[in-house]
Amino acid sequence: MTWTDVYILRNEVLLTLLVLYHLIVDLTEGKDNGRLVNGTLFGFGLVTAVGFYPVETTSLFGQMFLSDPLRNTLKLILNISTFIILLQSASWLRKPENQPKTGAFYMLIFSTLMGMSFMISAGNFLMLYLGLETATLPLTLLAAFDKKLRRSAEAGIKLLMSSAVSSAVLLMGLSLLYGSYGTLYFSEMASLTDAQALSVFGLVLFVAGFGFKLSLVPFHLWTADVYEGSPLPVTMYFSVVSKGAALFTLMLVLYNVFTLYPKSWTLAAYLLSVTTMVVGNLFALRQKNLKRFLAFSSITQAGFMMLGFVNNDNLGMTTVVYFMMIYSLSNLAVFGVLSMVFNATGKENIEDFNGFYLTNPRLSLIMLLALFSLAGIPPVAGFFGKFFLFTAAAAKGLYILVFIAVINATISLYYYLLVVKAMFINKSEAPVATLTSTWQEKLAFTICLVGIAAIGFVSGVYDYIASLI
Amino acid sequence: MNPLLFLILIPVLTVAGIALVKDLKQVRVISAVGMGAQLLFSFYLVYLFYSLRNAGNTDAMLLVSTSTWYEAFNIQYKFGIDGISLSMIVLTSLVTFAGVFASWQVDFLTKEFFISLIILASGVFGFFISLDLFTMFLFYEVAVIPMYLLIGIWGSGPKEYSAMKLTLMLMAGSALLLVGLLGIYFNSSPEGGRLTFDLTEIAKVSIPRDAQLFFFPFTFIGFGVLGALFPFHTWSPDGHASAPTAVSMLHAGVLMKLGGYGAFRVAMYLLPEGAHAMAWIFIILTTISVVYGAFGAIWQKDLKYINAYSSVSHCGLVLFALLMMNETATTGAILQMISHGLMTALFFALIGMIYGRTHTRMIDEMGGLMKVIPFLSVVYVIAGLASLGLPGLSGFVAEMTIFVGSFQNSDTFHRIATIVACSSIVITAVYILRVVGILLLGPIKNEHYNELKDAKWFEKVSTITLVISITAIGMAPFWLSALIREPLGDIIQHLIARL
Numbered sequence: 001m002t003w004t005d006v007y008i009l010r011n012e013v014l015l016t017l018l019v020l021y022h023l024i025v026d027l028t029e030g031k032d033n034g035r036l037v038n039g040t041l042f043g044f045g046l047v048t049a050v051g052f053y054p055v056e057t058t059s060l061f062g063q064m065f066l067s068d069p070l071r072n073t074l075k076l077i078l079n080i081s082t083f084i085i086l087l088q089s090a091s092w093l094r095k096p097e098n099q100p101k102t103g104a105f106y107m108l109i110f111s112t113l114m115g116m117s118f119m120i121s122a123g124n125f126l127m128l129y130l131g132l133e134t135a136t137l138p139l140t141l142l143a144a145f146d147k148k149l150r151r152s153a154e155a156g157i158k159l160l161m162s163s164a165v166s167s168a169v170l171l172m173g174l175s176l177l178y179g180s181y182g183t184l185y186f187s188e189m190a191s192l193t194d195a196q197a198l199s200v201f202g203l204v205l206f207v208a209g210f211g212f213k214l215s216l217v218p219f220h221l222w223t224a225d226v227y228e229g230s231p232l233p234v235t236m237y238f239s240v241v242s243k244g245a246a247l248f249t250l251m252l253v254l255y256n257v258f259t260l261y262p263k264s265w266t267l268a269a270y271l272l273s274v275t276t277m278v279v280g281n282l283f284a285l286r287q288k289n290l291k292r293f294l295a296f297s298s299i300t301q302a303g304f305m306m307l308g309f310v311n312n313d314n315l316g317m318t319t320v321v322y323f324m325m326i327y328s329l330s331n332l333a334v335f336g337v338l339s340m341v342f343n344a345t346g347k348e349n350i351e352d353f354n355g356f357y358l359t360n361p362r363l364s365l366i367m368l369l370a371l372f373s374l375a376g377i378p379p380v381a382g383f384f385g386k387f388f389l390f391t392a393a394a395a396k397g398l399y400i401l402v403f404i405a406v407i408n409a410t411i412s413l414y415y416y417l418l419v420v421k422a423m424f425i426n427k428s429e430a431p432v433a434t435l436t437s438t439w440q441e442k443l444a445f446t447i448c449l450v451g452i453a454a455i456g457f458v459s460g461v462y463d464y465i466a467s468l469i
Numbered sequence: 470m471n472p473l474l475f476l477i478l479i480p481v482l483t484v485a486g487i488a489l490v491k492d493l494k495q496v497r498v499i500s501a502v503g504m505g506a507q508l509l510f511s512f513y514l515v516y517l518f519y520s521l522r523n524a525g526n527t528d529a530m531l532l533v534s535t536s537t538w539y540e541a542f543n544i545q546y547k548f549g550i551d552g553i554s555l556s557m558i559v560l561t562s563l564v565t566f567a568g569v570f571a572s573w574q575v576d577f578l579t580k581e582f583f584i585s586l587i588i589l590a591s592g593v594f595g596f597f598i599s600l601d602l603f604t605m606f607l608f609y610e611v612a613v614i615p616m617y618l619l620i621g622i623w624g625s626g627p628k629e630y631s632a633m634k635l636t637l638m639l640m641a642g643s644a645l646l647l648v649g650l651l652g653i654y655f656n657s658s659p660e661g662g663r664l665t666f667d668l669t670e671i672a673k674v675s676i677p678r679d680a681q682l683f684f685f686p687f688t689f690i691g692f693g694v695l696g697a698l699f700p701f702h703t704w705s706p707d708g709h710a711s712a713p714t715a716v717s718m719l720h721a722g723v724l725m726k727l728g729g730y731g732a733f734r735v736a737m738y739l740l741p742e743g744a745h746a747m748a749w750i751f752i753i754l755t756t757i758s759v760v761y762g763a764f765g766a767i768w769q770k771d772l773k774y775i776n777a778y779s780s781v782s783h784c785g786l787v788l789f790a791l792l793m794m795n796e797t798a799t800t801g802a803i804l805q806m807i808s809h810g811l812m813t814a815l816f817f818a819l820i821g822m823i824y825g826r827t828h829t830r831m832i833d834e835m836g837g838l839m840k841v842i843p844f845l846s847v848v849y850v851i852a853g854l855a856s857l858g859l860p861g862l863s864g865f866v867a868e869m870t871i872f873v874g875s876f877q878n879s880d881t882f883h884r885i886a887t888i889v890a891c892s893s894i895v896i897t898a899v900y901i902l903r904v905v906g907i908l909l910l911g912p913i914k915n916e917h918y919n920e921l922k923d924a925k926w927f928e929k930v931s932t933i934t935l936v937i938s939i940t941a942i943g944m945a946p947f948w949l950s951a952l953i954r955e956p957l958g959d960i961i962q963h964l965i966a967r968l
Contacts, residue, residue: 318541377614378607387603387647391542394651399683402651406644413640417617417633425621425629459539466541 696728
């Protein structure tokens with residue numbers, strides 16, 4: 001192992017160091033966690049910044065670990081999202097009941113992030129599976145982080161069970177793939193030329209396994225309960241980082257490994273996209289609790305992401321990454337406002353936001369822009385993300401699918417507008433009091449808003465992603 | 470820098486200015502100054518347009534500027550105007566200017582009101598100058614979405630229901646439109662060159678016939694929803710009735726014209742074969758719009774509903790005339806858009822002013838208003854006469870041209886449709902005169918009305934601006950029709966050549 005290897009593994013190494021640091025610091029740290037929180041933010045900020053340094057296309061451990069500019073950018077997107085979540089969770093961690101668990105929280109977050117990083121960089125299905133499990137187990141602990149709350153403990157168990165099932169399905173798929181290909185290396189599998197029915201079945205099980213992680217319908221049943229039960233920062237992590245990692249990994253595997261079977265997986269993407277959008281929408285329409293609401297809205301958004309997968313060219317890949325990036329920032333902005341309100345008042349229902357604009361105009365505007373971005377309304381970035389996804393699907397001549405998708409986008413606009421209506425139109429006897437935000441929250445909102453406002457107008461972001469693929 | 474960009478820049482600066490100040494008066498003044506500047510600038514554009522033409526520039530589009538936006542999709546910021554879009558721009562700035570003065574008395578969240586209103590207007594301006602389908606679609610949605618907040622927050626009656634209905638129906642329309650636009654995009658280069666969203670480039674190629682037939686209904690209905698095409702018009706009466714005054718003005722006056730303009734410029738112009746093949750379906754639907762809207766207006770008792778249904782009728786007439794696909798009828802359609810834009814804005818402004826005084830919009834609860842608020846009443850009569858097509862006012866010029874044009878199509882189907890649509894003139898006269906009779910003439914029904922004050926200065930500014938425009942078009946329509954006719958020749962040629 002040389003220094004060059006360490007540089008290639010920089011993200012994983014730095015995250016491991018952060019994990020180790022928090023294991024130790026938990027033993028020594030006193031009662032007040034202010035220094036720990038700010039120190040971690042600073043440290044992780046540096047780790048994120050390191051991701052901006054370019055890397056070259058190379059591999060380690062005999063093709064087990066791949067590194068290239070695209071994978072680096074994908075990790076960077078996850079790191080930035082995690083950074084925003086850590087910023088937004090600072091005031092939650094400062095609460096007396098969470099102070100003793102701060103080190104544990106950070107340790108778990110960083111170990112799951114490290115697992116995801118390995119997942120994205122995997123060059124072999126075993127590596128991918130190892131990364132996946134490293135990412136999943138800490139996630140179940142995080143879901144049960146408020147262990148004294150019944151619903152949080154329930155969320156942890158639910159996630160554990162469904163992850164176990166999905167892992168089993170995934171492993172079954174991998175074993176079929178190994179049986180038909182005789183190898184688990186991506187590069188060797190991609191270079192094979194004879195298609196086999198057995199490996200198509202393996203592919204189906206693989207997609208189903210990832211369907212759980214991405215909460216695609218019909219593999220979504222754990223989502224709403226886990227999102228609702230987990231503490232808010234963990235819910236954010238699920239809906240953005242965990243989902244993003246699963247999406248990116250699935251994308252890399254489908255586009256790079258299963259080059260022989262584009263028809264099979266584009267068809268799967270087509271069907272999953274339609275069911276996910278429709279079912280996610282129908283359930284989101286009825287939600288009163290904002291966390292459950294966002295759970296179903298994120299299911300619907302995953303359906304839109306599948307829209308990019310029906311296009312098996314570079315265009316599909318680019319639009320998926322681009323959309324995920326915008327979705328992350330928009331969703332985090334919504335969650336940020338929700339978590340501020342929840343920390344101050346313990347309220348998380350849509351009707352609790354009645355009259356929110358009169359007391360908190362700035363937060364309401366942030367929420368408005370973020371919701372518009374999720375709904376795909378111009379001039380914010382979500383419009384561009386959705387438009388390009390639709391373009392990717394239309395490029396394959398699937399206008400019926402595009403039509404179903406745009407109709408679903410309109411339906412989703414209805415429930416996003418319900419939140420807007422609560423904030424701006426509904427009157428309330430006792431609105432949420434005026435909230436003041438900490439510097440961490442301000443910084444988080446600034447990153448989100450700059451992203452939401454600029455990513456669409458500045459075509460450079462899209463062109464950059466396209467240049468990587 | 471392309472002068473057209475000022476059309477977007479001025480509203481953006483105005484919004485920024487409003488956002489910076491706190492005081493109510495300053496908010497109003499900045500809005501009025503900003504939109505006044507916009508109005509003057511649009512007059513300057515007319516001057517610029519003519520001076521370029523006189524200098525011998527014969528391009529179809531003037532003041533064109535292009536810069537690449539999304540290279541990967543060949544999306545461009547491409548702006549330019551011809552006579553039709555120029556006249557739409559002037560209409561928009563007139564109505565917006567009048568709208569600002571009509572909302573002088575908004576006192577709840579004033580700042581936010583004017584910001585949303587002007588964002589809406591800037592979406593409309595952006596739409597009319599865009600020559601790139603993507604940019605056009607973007608501005609279209611920018612214009613539609615502030616409507617939700619404008620109706621939901623400052624509206625009256627079942628405002629939340631109406632706002633949601635309007636927004637969702639229009640967005641569903643834009644969903645159809647999106648499919649149509651993507652279809653046009655992916656067929657924009659049948660010989661295998663670069664795909665493009667550029668309107669003028671797409672017009673040069675011939676899109677395969679089956680693609681035209683498939684995508685024409687998507688595009689036409691997509692725009693048609695905004696143009697109150699039957700049976701997709703149901704958002705219009707509820708939306709207009711619940712909206713605050715200035716929003717009804719802008720929406721009926723300008724936003725609905727986006728529908729007609731887009732249906733013509735995008736759906737028919739780019740998909741001429743589809744248009745020819747399916748025109749008959751839409752002629753039937755628009756004929757129903759025209760007659761049904763007029764009958765609907767007769768039944769209503771609420772002033773705003775009356776006017777909203779009459780808008781359905783008049784906007785139906787616009788689409789009807791466009792589908793006749795000859796130069797005279799199309800000129801009439803554009804004239805009707807402008808004429809209807811002005812007079813319906815005037816109507817809604819007056820209704821808002823009357824409502825502000827009497828606190829009711831039910832016609833049978835009012836009476837004899839002519840005696841107490843003569844200025845507003847006289848203006849109401851002028852608007853009514855314009856609406857029923859009295860010579861000398863804008864409505865006559867527009868409707869006359871439309872019916873003369875559509876009668877030029879010599880086959881039975883078009884003739885029958887024309888005759889049926891013509892009957893709307895009579896029905897219009899019925900409901901206009903009925904309202905004038907009940908509302909303005911006769912004895913004063915309510916003693917409390919004796920104390921009503923006539924128009925204040927800002928109300929006069931608002932109404933007089935519109936009255937002058939209506940009369941000017943009625944007296945001297947040739948300025949306007951010359952402006953409109955100039956590009957129409959080419960477009961109609963294009964439509965007919967692809968038969």
